[in-house]
Amino acid sequence: MPLLTIATFLPILAGLALMALPDRSTKKAHTVSIAATGAVFLITLGIWARGIVAGDFAQVEEIAWIPAIGAAYRLGVDGLSLPLVLLTSLLFLLSALYSARIGERAASYVVLMLMLETASLGTFMALDGLLFYVFFEVSLVGMYFMIAGWGYEERQRAALMFFLYTLVGSLPLLLAIIGLYLGSGTFDMRVWVEGTTLGGLPAMLALIAMLVTFAVKIPAFPVHTWLPAAHVQAPTAGSVILAGVMLKFGTYGLVRFAYQMTPEAFAQAGQVILAFGVVSALYGAFAALAQSDLKKMIAYTSVNHMGYVVMGVAIAALATEPRIRTIALDGATLQMVSHGLVTGALFFLVGMLQDRAHTRGIGDFGGLLGRVPWLGWAFILSAFASLGLPGLAHFPAEFQIFLATLNGMPWGLIAILAIVVTAALYLRAIAGVFLGEMNDKWADMPDLDRREKLVVLPLLVLTVLIGVAPGWLIDMIHTTMTGLGN
Amino acid sequence: MEMGRDLALLAPELTLAAAAMLMIVAEMFRAARLVLAIGLAGLAAATLLTLPMLSVDATVFGGTYRIDLISGWAKLILLPGTALSLLLVRAEITGRPREGSVQSLVVLVTLGALMLSGAGDMMVVVIGVVLTGLGSFALVAWPRDDAATEAAMKYLVFGAVTGSVMIYGLTFWFGGTGSTLFSELGQLQGQTLVTIAGLIAIIVGLGYKGSLVPFHFWAPDAYQGAPVSIAAYLSVITKAAAFFAFAQVLRDLPRDGGWPLALAVIAAATMTYGYLAALVQTNLVRLIAYSSVAQSGYFLMGVVALGASGFAVPGILVFAAAYVAMNLGAFAVVLLAGRDLGDLEGFGRTRPWLGAAMVVFLLSLTGIPPLFGFVGKFYLLSAAVEAGYLWLAIIGVLNSVLALGVYLRLMVPMYRTSSTEHPSEVGAVLTQGTVVVTVLATLLIGLAAGILPGP
Numbered sequence: 001m002p003l004l005t006i007a008t009f010l011p012i013l014a015g016l017a018l019m020a021l022p023d024r025s026t027k028k029a030h031t032v033s034i035a036a037t038g039a040v041f042l043i044t045l046g047i048w049a050r051g052i053v054a055g056d057f058a059q060v061e062e063i064a065w066i067p068a069i070g071a072a073y074r075l076g077v078d079g080l081s082l083p084l085v086l087l088t089s090l091l092f093l094l095s096a097l098y099s100a101r102i103g104e105r106a107a108s109y110v111v112l113m114l115m116l117e118t119a120s121l122g123t124f125m126a127l128d129g130l131l132f133y134v135f136f137e138v139s140l141v142g143m144y145f146m147i148a149g150w151g152y153e154e155r156q157r158a159a160l161m162f163f164l165y166t167l168v169g170s171l172p173l174l175l176a177i178i179g180l181y182l183g184s185g186t187f188d189m190r191v192w193v194e195g196t197t198l199g200g201l202p203a204m205l206a207l208i209a210m211l212v213t214f215a216v217k218i219p220a221f222p223v224h225t226w227l228p229a230a231h232v233q234a235p236t237a238g239s240v241i242l243a244g245v246m247l248k249f250g251t252y253g254l255v256r257f258a259y260q261m262t263p264e265a266f267a268q269a270g271q272v273i274l275a276f277g278v279v280s281a282l283y284g285a286f287a288a289l290a291q292s293d294l295k296k297m298i299a300y301t302s303v304n305h306m307g308y309v310v311m312g313v314a315i316a317a318l319a320t321e322p323r324i325r326t327i328a329l330d331g332a333t334l335q336m337v338s339h340g341l342v343t344g345a346l347f348f349l350v351g352m353l354q355d356r357a358h359t360r361g362i363g364d365f366g367g368l369l370g371r372v373p374w375l376g377w378a379f380i381l382s383a384f385a386s387l388g389l390p391g392l393a394h395f396p397a398e399f400q401i402f403l404a405t406l407n408g409m410p411w412g413l414i415a416i417l418a419i420v421v422t423a424a425l426y427l428r429a430i431a432g433v434f435l436g437e438m439n440d441k442w443a444d445m446p447d448l449d450r451r452e453k454l455v456v457l458p459l460l461v462l463t464v465l466i467g468v469a470p471g472w473l474i475d476m477i478h479t480t481m482t483g484l485g486n
Numbered sequence: 487m488e489m490g491r492d493l494a495l496l497a498p499e500l501t502l503a504a505a506a507m508l509m510i511v512a513e514m515f516r517a518a519r520l521v522l523a524i525g526l527a528g529l530a531a532a533t534l535l536t537l538p539m540l541s542v543d544a545t546v547f548g549g550t551y552r553i554d555l556i557s558g559w560a561k562l563i564l565l566p567g568t569a570l571s572l573l574l575v576r577a578e579i580t581g582r583p584r585e586g587s588v589q590s591l592v593v594l595v596t597l598g599a600l601m602l603s604g605a606g607d608m609m610v611v612v613i614g615v616v617l618t619g620l621g622s623f624a625l626v627a628w629p630r631d632d633a634a635t636e637a638a639m640k641y642l643v644f645g646a647v648t649g650s651v652m653i654y655g656l657t658f659w660f661g662g663t664g665s666t667l668f669s670e671l672g673q674l675q676g677q678t679l680v681t682i683a684g685l686i687a688i689i690v691g692l693g694y695k696g697s698l699v700p701f702h703f704w705a706p707d708a709y710q711g712a713p714v715s716i717a718a719y720l721s722v723i724t725k726a727a728a729f730f731a732f733a734q735v736l737r738d739l740p741r742d743g744g745w746p747l748a749l750a751v752i753a754a755a756t757m758t759y760g761y762l763a764a765l766v767q768t769n770l771v772r773l774i775a776y777s778s779v780a781q782s783g784y785f786l787m788g789v790v791a792l793g794a795s796g797f798a799v800p801g802i803l804v805f806a807a808a809y810v811a812m813n814l815g816a817f818a819v820v821l822l823a824g825r826d827l828g829d830l831e832g833f834g835r836t837r838p839w840l841g842a843a844m845v846v847f848l849l850s851l852t853g854i855p856p857l858f859g860f861v862g863k864f865y866l867l868s869a870a871v872e873a874g875y876l877w878l879a880i881i882g883v884l885n886s887v888l889a890l891g892v893y894l895r896l897m898v899p900m901y902r903t904s905s906t907e908h909p910s911e912v913g914a915v916l917t918q919g920t921v922v923v924t925v926l927a928t929l930l931i932g933l934a935a936g937i938l939p940g941p
């Protein structure tokens with residue numbers, strides 16, 4: 001059975017079916033949404049059960065599309081994409097559960113969410129350059145309408161900024177794809193990832209084009225400015241998907257396209273890329289420290305965490321020893337998954353807090369832990385994970401990245417300073433919101449209800465599980481990365 | 487014998503010509519419905535007759551008219567596009583005086599567009615330009631008010647001047663090769679001055695039809711003065727035909743004459759100017775007029791790459807098909823919504839389906855995948871890169887950003903809450919039908935791009 005295709009297109013088909021229904025009530029819309037995303041989650045578990053292979057793409061599904069130009073519908077997974085696919089299907093399921101309270105134009109909201117899921121899964125699984133670009137761009141359109149339609153006060157401006165920024169960002173990739181195509185005569189990414197399609201100046205030009213695109217998407221300093229604006233205005237589920245899934249397009253592309261398709265150029269530019277990673281990590285941490293809005297703060301920590309990923313990939317290109325390269329790539333990929341889980345949880349929790357209080361300012365709260373222990377402890381656990389506490393999801397990832405940095409480019413270790421800053425900012429946020437004097441305004445704030453617990457718990461469990469016993473996930477990633485590291 | 491073969495190959499054109507004559511006869515009896523029926527039947531028959539001839543590569547009448555990939559696909563694009571335009575015309579001016587005349591003129595202009603698309607000879611190009619031109623002037627002047635008369639006058643004067651320049655310049659090519667056939671243009675190798683003179687003529691004559699900068703001045707006025715349906719028609723059919731003619735003429739011209747560079751500069755100027763001008767318009771028809779000027783620049787990218795990239799001809803054809811669908815669709819929505827930007831306020835909320843269709847058209851015009859417009863632009867960009875015009879491709883890509891700015895100016899107000907009423911009008915069924923057809927084409931043909939001509 002073509003599980004990859006089914007997983008990719010089931011959401012959009014469910015969305016179309018919903019549009020065709022004569023009765024598109026709020027309840028029915030959310031039922032369709034939860035059922036479809038749930039089914040997709042189960043299917044992706046099935047894809048996981050089928051497994052991947054070392055050194056190649058597994059479960060490849062291929063149909064001719066535009067034979068004249070060598071473009072085909074090609075899907076497949078490997079140790080880089082499969083963890084992200086699982087992350088995507090989980091986060092969309094949880095977002096569907098969380099969004100079940102949205103009453104305003106629910107049917108349109110659900111259709112957009114489902115379209116986004118199709119685009120996201122397709123982006124990770126596409127093995128055809130043109131198909132990848134199609135999914136990549138469709139996700140932009142979906143997210144634009146999501147922010148513009150269901151965001152907060154300044155949503156129109158934020159949505160516009162997001163759309164313009166990321167569209168400008170993604171167009172250079174189109175040129176790189178054309179270059180890779182003209183160099184190889186096919187859009188088959190399996191040919192491109194062999195890394196021999198382009199060489200010399202064309203390879204460097206293609207790399208620069210790809211780096212522009214993915215730096216905007218990741219986002220890396222200095223092209224990150226759209227992210228806080230988009231996050232603050234986006235609806236909660238939109239933020240979760242944006243941070244948890246769509247930022248990974250950038251890091252995934254960094255590995256799949258930039259690192260794999262133009263390896264020599266990437267190694268030449270490695271120091272520069274590493275520097276961007278280090279600066280992003282530091283800048284994100286310091287910028288987050290300066291925020292008083294919880295959501296904006298978490299948005300900036302994404303810049304920090306993604307900076308570590310960029311560092312990991314750059315180290316993999318710079319290091320000469322295969323063992324170090326593999327460790328760096330393992331760490332970078334694991335970091336993508338950990339960030340999706342932890343930041344997803346944090347955005348959900350801030351969203352739940354905002355649903356109750358209609359504000360997100362750290363200074364507006366105080367002493368909430370006694371009032372809403374579930375919400376408080378969940379936030380504290382996620383915050384500790386986010387600052388890299390051992391035993392939680394970010395630790396094994398960041399540890400591997402720093403280990404590789406130490407062995408490859410020791411100067412990059414100044415980024416460790418960012419961990420201290422993140423620790424400080426999270427402790428400040430926890431102290432400000434959950435500890436200290438209770439603000440009487442919130443005396444009757446309800447704790448998490450059953451649905452909200454159901455949304456947050458899986459993420460917390462996985463955060464702990466990956467922190468304590470990451471083996472099951474790292475093994476999957478490692479299967480592919482040993483090949484890439486050599 | 488030879489004549490019989492030629493006439494058989496010309497079956498679609500002859501069918502359409504016959505239909506146009508019959509339409510005029512029916513119009514004499516003021517039978518507007520009959521005129522429309524004959525027109526639609528003629529277009530359908532001509533389209534069907536084209537299908538079996540798609541793989542033919544031949545010339546008729548001594549090489550003056552070509553039956554090839556370009557002219558074949560041109561018919562498949564222009565004839566259905568004309569049929570949809572007839573429906574829009576019917577929807578807009580139903581029951582008004584001389585409705586049938588408008589319908590017959592539209593079909594006649596399309597006949598001229600087919601001549602341009604298949605031209606293998608300078609004289610056929612001239613006939614095509616004149617035939618499309620004369621019909622278009624009359625169509626623009628149809629409303630008989632001041633705006634329309636002024637627009638038609640401008641259009642006519644512009645057309646007369648550029649037409650004369652073209653004919654004058656073409657005589658240089660005739661002098662250089664001793665023949666009016668384009669297939670003989672290879673002989674111009676080395677005769678730089680003569681090549682340039684003729685080239686300027688072609689650029690002026692066809693550039694005016696295709697509304698390239700700086701020959702575009704008539705377009706916004708003409709579109710604004712004419713009925714919306716006529717603006718829709720002129721913006722797609724005569725324009726696409728101009729680029730098919732470009733492809734027919736320049737594919738035989740040696741590339742060392744420097745014309746690719748000259749056209750590349752015009753292409754860059756056209757797209758940039760078109761979108762910049764569109765950014766400041768408040769009249770919807772003018773806005774789309776300037777956006778279609780910009781789209782001409784993309785068409786020209788394919789022309790620049792003629793002879794240097796396998797993507798050039800497929801790019802022009804695929805983009806033309808996409809452009810006809812999405813631009814006609816956008817104009818059809820304008821017909822329902824109103825001519826002013828303010829009329830779109832809240833349109834997407836009160837008319838969700840039409841609003842969604844408009845979003846599809848605008849995203850496709852921007853070049854967002856997987857819509858049809860993206861496939862066309864992708865082919866054209868690939869053609870430019872392969873022909874060594876990376877800088878032009880980069881300008882094309884950057885202009886997509888301007889394009890987004892232009893089209894978001896339409897999309898954003900559509901989803902604002904507003905109290906503007908959007909009542910259904912008379913004739914709305916036909917217009918909505920056109921929207922449905924064009925939106926399906928925009929959504930689905932891009933996904934099935936394998937059926938289209940490729941390199």
